[in-house]
Amino acid sequence: MMRQYELVERVRRYNPHVDEDLLDRAYVYAMKAHGAQKRASGDPYFSHPLEVAAILTDLKLDDATIVAAVLHDTIEDTDSTREEIDRLFGQGIGQLVEGLTKLKRLDLVSKRAIQAENFRKLLLAIADDVRVLLVKLADRLHNMRTLHFVPSDKQARIAQETLDIYAPLAGRMGMQNIRDELEDLAFRHLMPEASQMIKAKLDELREKNGQIIAQVERELRDEFSARGIEARVEGRQKQPYSVWRKMERKSIAFEQLSDIFGFRVVVKTTEDCYRAIGVVHTKWPNVPGRFKDYISTPKENDYQSLHTTVVGPGRQRVELQVRTSEMQDIARYGIAAHTLYKDGRVADRDVLVRESRAYQWLQRTIELLAEGDSPEEFLEHTKLELFRDQVFCFTPKGELIALPRGATPIDFAYAVHTDVGNSAVGAKINGRVAPLLSRLQNGDEVEIVRAIGQIPPAAWEHLAVTGKARSAIRRATRDAVRAQYTGLGRQIVMRAFVRAGKDYSEDGLKAALPRLARVSVDDVLAAVGRGEIFSGDVVKAVYPEVVDERKAVMPRPEGEPGWFPLPKAASLVFKVPDANGESSLNSIPIRGLRGDLPVRFTPNGGAVPGDRIVGILTPGEGITIYPIQSPDLIAFDDQPQRWLDVRWDIEEGHPELFPAKLMVTAINEPGTLGMIATLIGDTGANIDNISIHELSADFREMIIDIEVTDLKHLNGIITQLRAKPVVSKVERVNG
Structure with missing residues (x-):
C-alpha cells in the first residue's frame, strides 16, 4: 500500500507547489474513516482510493482532484458526511466527493433503474466539474484491475457495465489509454477464451x-x-x-x-x-x-x-x-x-467548453436531462451515442455537423436546431431530394426542407439514431397531444358555461384553480380534455351556485326509427342533430383523424360525414365518435357526463377519408373478390382490411373495412355492390 509521503512525492513530480498539508490530512482522514474495512481481495479497503489517486497522478491532476480520489468512498461507505468533508477540506472538494457518491435508498423497481439513476446523477456532477469524471474513470479502472477477486456472479455484470458505459465514455472524452485498458479487462472477463x-x-x-x-x-x-x-x-x-x-x-x-x-x-x-x-x-x-x-x-x-x-x-x-x-x-x-497545470491552476469549465469538443458533447448530452426522459431512457440514448462511430456532414452554409454513423436527415435536422427538426418535412442530400430515412455518408451536404406548423410523427422516435433527436421528438409529440387535449377541454368548458348561462373567462378560471387542484388554466383544460375533470365541476368551481348538471333530468329523443334512446341527462351535454346531421353552433366541430383534437372513430363500423354522430369522452384517449344508431352506446347509458355534442366540420376542397364497415355476402367463385375490390377502388374509396368467413360451400361472408368521403359516397358503393350478380347481400355494420 502506498505510503503517505509517496503520494505527496508523486504529485510533487509535476507540481512543485503541492499542498502537502492538504494531502496529508486527506490521507489520514480516509485511512481512519475506512478503518478495518476490507476489499474482496483481503487488502485493506483504504488501498483502493490510494490506487485511484495514483492513477490520477499519472494524468498530472491538481491537488483537489487527488484529494477527492483519496476521499471518494468516504460518504458512500463510511460514517462521513458531506458537511464534515466541507468543513475539513472545503466545499470544492466536498462537491467532488458528493458527485462520486452513489444514490442511497433508491425507491426504484429494478437494478437497471438504479444503474440508470446513478449514471444520471454522475453526469450531472460531471457537468458541474469534469474532474468528477476523471476520478470515476480511475476508480472504475482500478476496480477492473482487481475484478478477479470479486464473486463470479458479479464479474460479468460489472464487466458488461464497463463495456457499455465507462469505456465508451472514456473514448468520447478522448482518454484512449484508459479506454483501451477498460475494454481489454472487460473483454478478458466476458469472453476469456476469445481474449x-x-x-x-x-x-x-x-x-x-x-x-x-x-x-x-x-x-x-x-x-x-x-x-x-x-x-x-x-x-x-x-x-x-x-x-x-x-x-x-x-x-x-x-x-x-x-x-x-x-x-x-x-x-x-x-x-x-x-x-x-x-x-x-x-x-x-x-x-x-x-x-x-x-x-x-x-x-x-x-x-x-x-x-x-x-x-x-x-x-x-x-x-x-x-x-x-x-x-x-x-x-x-x-x-x-486540458486540465494539466497552467500557472498552477486547473482549467475552469468555461475554458473547457471553449477548447474541448469532447466537453461540448458532454454538455449537449447533459441537456437531455432537462427533457423529461426517464433515467432508463436517458441511459439508453446516451449508450446509443457513445457506441457509434461518426460521420461528418455539412449544412448548405458549410457548417460541420458530426453525427453517429447510421444517422439520417432527421438526426441532422435536430443536430442543427430542435425547431429545424420539429418542422422538417423533407431533405436534399448533395442537392438531390432524398427520403428523410436516408443514411448519411461522410461529406454529405444536407439541406432540410421545412413547413410551418409541422409536428414530427411519433414514429420518428424509433427511426432517429441520436438521443437528442429522440428526446425532442418525444417532447414535441407530448406537447402536441397536450395541445390537443387542451383545445378539446377549452371547447367542452366553454360549452358547459353556455349551458349554465354563465360567462366564461380565463381570469375567473384562474381564481378557481385552488378549488380544482391545478396550477394553470391549461392544466385544467387539458384535464377536462382527457376526461379527468368533469366540465360541470369547472363551472361549479367558478360559480358555486350552479346546479350540478349531472343531477338534472331532461327529456330525451325517443321513438325515431333507428335511433338509440339517449340517457336522460345526456341532452345537457349532447344536442340531437337536425335532419342534415348538423348540431347547434355550440357543438364541437369534428374534422377527422388529422384535425387538431384527439379524435378517433369507433372500431365497430366507424362514422362518416352525413351520419348523425355523438362523441364519448374517454379518459386519456380523447373523443370516440359513434353514429347515433350504434348499439355500442348502450354501454354509456349510465355515464351522461361523458356524452359530448359534436358536429361535422368538413373543409371543402380538401376531401378526407373516414372509416366505415361493410358486410358483403357473395358467391364463392373465381374473380368475386377481385370484382368487389375493383369496384370499391374505382369509386375512390380505400380498402383498409378484409376478413372472409365461409357460410357454405357456395357463399362467403366478407367484412370489409373501407374509407369513404361521406355518407353519399358510402351509399353509392352499397348500391353498386348490390347490383353485382355475384353479390347476394350488402349491409353496413354499426357495432
Whole structure:
C-alpha cells in the first residue's frame, strides 16, 4: 500500500507547489474513516482510493482532484458526511466527493433503474466539474484491475457495465489509454477464451513480423532525417478487444486483418505533419481511400491526427498516424490534457467548453436531462451515442455537423436546431431530394426542407439514431397531444358555461384553480380534455351556485326509427342533430383523424360525414365518435357526463377519408373478390382490411373495412355492390 509521503512525492513530480498539508490530512482522514474495512481481495479497503489517486497522478491532476480520489468512498461507505468533508477540506472538494457518491435508498423497481439513476446523477456532477469524471474513470479502472477477486456472479455484470458505459465514455472524452485498458479487462472477463486466442495470435504475429516492423521504423526515420523533419517513430499493435470488435463488425477472420500493426509518427508542428505524410506517400504507394485528415476536421473527442495506409516493405500494408506532441497528449489523455497545470491552476469549465469538443458533447448530452426522459431512457440514448462511430456532414452554409454513423436527415435536422427538426418535412442530400430515412455518408451536404406548423410523427422516435433527436421528438409529440387535449377541454368548458348561462373567462378560471387542484388554466383544460375533470365541476368551481348538471333530468329523443334512446341527462351535454346531421353552433366541430383534437372513430363500423354522430369522452384517449344508431352506446347509458355534442366540420376542397364497415355476402367463385375490390377502388374509396368467413360451400361472408368521403359516397358503393350478380347481400355494420 502506498505510503503517505509517496503520494505527496508523486504529485510533487509535476507540481512543485503541492499542498502537502492538504494531502496529508486527506490521507489520514480516509485511512481512519475506512478503518478495518476490507476489499474482496483481503487488502485493506483504504488501498483502493490510494490506487485511484495514483492513477490520477499519472494524468498530472491538481491537488483537489487527488484529494477527492483519496476521499471518494468516504460518504458512500463510511460514517462521513458531506458537511464534515466541507468543513475539513472545503466545499470544492466536498462537491467532488458528493458527485462520486452513489444514490442511497433508491425507491426504484429494478437494478437497471438504479444503474440508470446513478449514471444520471454522475453526469450531472460531471457537468458541474469534469474532474468528477476523471476520478470515476480511475476508480472504475482500478476496480477492473482487481475484478478477479470479486464473486463470479458479479464479474460479468460489472464487466458488461464497463463495456457499455465507462469505456465508451472514456473514448468520447478522448482518454484512449484508459479506454483501451477498460475494454481489454472487460473483454478478458466476458469472453476469456476469445481474449486468450486473440492475444496468442497477436504474440505469434509480433514474433513473426518483428524484422519488418524494425525495418519500417528504420526507413521512416532515415527518410524524415534526410528531409530535415524531426520525428519520433513508434511501432504499435492493436489491442485484443479492438481486434475482436473489427472481426465481429466485418465478419472476417483474424488472418484477413491488414492493420493489426501500425506506426505513429510524432513531429513538432502541424506543418511537419503534412510534410511527413508527403514523405511517406512519396516513398510508398498509398492505399486509395485510406487517407483521413483529422487535423483540419477533428473528431468530437478532440482527437487530431493524419491517418494513411501504404503498401510498405514486402508488399505489406502499413498503417500510419502522424501527429504533433500536443495532439499525442490529447490522444492519450483526452479531456485530462486540458486540465494539466497552467500557472498552477486547473482549467475552469468555461475554458473547457471553449477548447474541448469532447466537453461540448458532454454538455449537449447533459441537456437531455432537462427533457423529461426517464433515467432508463436517458441511459439508453446516451449508450446509443457513445457506441457509434461518426460521420461528418455539412449544412448548405458549410457548417460541420458530426453525427453517429447510421444517422439520417432527421438526426441532422435536430443536430442543427430542435425547431429545424420539429418542422422538417423533407431533405436534399448533395442537392438531390432524398427520403428523410436516408443514411448519411461522410461529406454529405444536407439541406432540410421545412413547413410551418409541422409536428414530427411519433414514429420518428424509433427511426432517429441520436438521443437528442429522440428526446425532442418525444417532447414535441407530448406537447402536441397536450395541445390537443387542451383545445378539446377549452371547447367542452366553454360549452358547459353556455349551458349554465354563465360567462366564461380565463381570469375567473384562474381564481378557481385552488378549488380544482391545478396550477394553470391549461392544466385544467387539458384535464377536462382527457376526461379527468368533469366540465360541470369547472363551472361549479367558478360559480358555486350552479346546479350540478349531472343531477338534472331532461327529456330525451325517443321513438325515431333507428335511433338509440339517449340517457336522460345526456341532452345537457349532447344536442340531437337536425335532419342534415348538423348540431347547434355550440357543438364541437369534428374534422377527422388529422384535425387538431384527439379524435378517433369507433372500431365497430366507424362514422362518416352525413351520419348523425355523438362523441364519448374517454379518459386519456380523447373523443370516440359513434353514429347515433350504434348499439355500442348502450354501454354509456349510465355515464351522461361523458356524452359530448359534436358536429361535422368538413373543409371543402380538401376531401378526407373516414372509416366505415361493410358486410358483403357473395358467391364463392373465381374473380368475386377481385370484382368487389375493383369496384370499391374505382369509386375512390380505400380498402383498409378484409376478413372472409365461409357460410357454405357456395357463399362467403366478407367484412370489409373501407374509407369513404361521406355518407353519399358510402351509399353509392352499397348500391353498386348490390347490383353485382355475384353479390347476394350488402349491409353496413354499426357495432
